[in-house]
Amino acid sequence: MTKSLKDKTLQEQVYENLKLGLLNGEFKPGVSVTIRGLAEELGVSAMPIREALRRLTTERALVLTPTGRVRVPCMTRKKLNQLVSARICLEKQAAIDAIPYIDDEMIEALSLLNDEIDQCIERNDYQAYLQKHRRFHFTLYQAAPSDVFMPLIESVWLQVSPFLSLTLSLEHLQSYNTNDRHVEIIQALGDRDATGLGFAIEADIRHGIGSLSEKDWPGGG
Amino acid sequence: MTKSLKDKTLQEQVYENLKLGLLNGEFKPGVSVTIRGLAEELGVSAMPIREALRRLTTERALVLTPTGRVRVPCMTRKKLNQLVSARICLEKQAAIDAIPYIDDEMIEALSLLNDEIDQCIERNDYQAYLQKHRRFHFTLYQAAPSDVFMPLIESVWLQVSPFLSLTLSLEHLQSYNTNDRHVEIIQALGDRDATGLGFAIEADIRHGIGSLSEKDWPGGG
DNA sequence: TGGCAATATTTGTGATCACAAAAACTGGAT
DNA sequence: ATCCAGTTTTTGTGATCACAAATATTGCCA
Incomplete structure (x- = not known):
């Protein structure tokens, strides 16, 4: 009983976690989030974070700077x-x-x-x-x-x-x-x-x- | 002069490649796409493919089966x-x-x-x-x-x-x-x-x- | 004190690997 | 031929590493 069909992937859990955080206003516009930072904070390796961040940037919930850094977007x-x-x-x-x-x-x-x-x-x-x-x-x-x-x-x-x-x-x-x-x-x-x-x-x-x-x-x- | 700011990442190139293919009708509904398959086909490693596929599934251009397989969605x-x-x-x-x-x-x-x-x-x-x-x-x-x-x-x-x-x-x-x-x-x-x-x-x-x-x-x- | 070059650190990207689950395949029994 | 158990292959996930570019820090000089 290590992992079953209904078990969500780590990536999915991280994604939902971050999404809720965004919706609840726990991320201030302008601050940057890093893969390693979140990995340590959430106690997982880099891979699930990378994939979750990729999803969130695709949804424009986070944005990529020209150099690939991820940050919470500022509003205009x-x-x-x-x-x-x-x-x-x-x-x-x-x-x-x-x-x-x-x-x-x-x-x-x-x-x-x-x-x-x-x-x-x-x-x-x-x-x-x-x-x-x-x-x-x-x-x-x-x-x-x-x-x-x-x-x-x-x-x-x-x-x-x-x-x-x-x-x-x-x-x-x-x-x-x-x-x-x-x-x-x-x-x-x-x-x-x-x-x-x-x-x-x-x-x-x-x-x-x-x-x-x-x-x-x-x-x- | 190995890589500069303007160089798109491999992941980005793969993404645009696949997106164009989708928009041009090169993928038939129902067929499944695999990471390793595309990696070999496009001559890159698994990572850029993984990230491009993650983006496309986020956009609902591709869908995930309950077991994590990626496929072109069927229409209802x-x-x-x-x-x-x-x-x-x-x-x-x-x-x-x-x-x-x-x-x-x-x-x-x-x-x-x-x-x-x-x-x-x-x-x-x-x-x-x-x-x-x-x-x-x-x-x-x-x-x-x-x-x-x-x-x-x-x-x-x-x-x-x-x-x-x-x-x-x-x-x-x-x-x-x-x-x-x-x-x-x-x-x-x-x-x-x-x-x-x-x-x-x-x-x-x-x-x-x-x-x-x-x-x-x-x-x- | 302020500016700037040199250095050190942080960071995202891409590659590779082990692993377990899922899917495909095989062969035999009915 | 058909179904099913057993086996092999394929597949996505997560972990770890090297690398180069970007960023932060330091220390020197004017």
Whole structure:
């Protein structure tokens, strides 16, 4: 019983580990990550790290410098605008595709997640908030079984997460609570209203990013 | 003068090599590719192949079997529908984002490519047709400098290419020429008409795939 | 103190190997 | 011929190493 079919490879474990770290804001934009550094930190050899980093750079969650070094990408205003555009068009479509698969159970689950998000904000638990918020969106998009949209959406989330975690603090969440938009999403789902759902998704995404004012932008132009 | 900054790594060369092969329809859906096989074929060691394959599986251009084998993915009707949806929403947005960067020179270039596409069809040159067709779309989407939409769009193209090359033959191209749709695209670009451009892009994409009738689908269900 | 050349260290890439699991093949029994 | 157990071959994964380029550090001189 050394290794079985269901055992994930080391490379896969490292990948998921790093991906969660990125989504949870544990990596600050600009810092560089090294193969040997992570290998020692995670207690594995270089190979699984290399492969995990290769995957993450392919997804643009990390970027390669011209000399092959790996780092957490820095955000620019132009890039943020395009990432928002990408999120809107992909997630709108994914949500609309999900409509035929929405049942009462799913609506119940989303409502519960939405309540939990509120509670996270009240008790100032940023980590839990990020998780619940992510789960709210991803369970919706995954309602329609497909391996097409989710990888694309995940790539975009990975690209915005380090920046958002850096700038969007709990104060933002308290004053710009996304809860109302999520209620609109659930409402539209209940009505099987594709158009309304599209608007609600777009509003939610814009709202989440739009609360960033100029002075929130990290230093240096 | 052994290696300089501009020299691409072996891994990068292998990746681009395989990517082009995929886009040009040189890999049939269902066949499996092996590290050692490609290593011998391309005359490099296993490492560059491993990394290139890891990138391509991350992009869903290739897929991993439950036991870690790599193969060219097979198409299903459901997946094709979603890939078409993804192409439409991504490429619509990318084209619209390109509008501010369109000048006469770009329109000239696109018109030329469109003519060349016609010539490829006339002289039955499928390889050249695929290249020109790809270049038409990608030069348009790349008019707006960005590293956000292109990787997403490329991933989707990589996923449809092996299947399309298998099913869409030259006969299809002759009877369902995409030329008219491309003219609409160029027209809308000239008018800076975002709405019209969106419709034209969607029509072009649907048209390219929609010409597939049931009997064109490869065997077995 | 500030700039710069020489040196030392860190880093990614590519190569090679052992290993275990999976797949392909073989041969015999029914 | 068909099925199945036993064997051989193929395959991906992970580990380790050499190497050269990039980066960091040092120490000297103006």
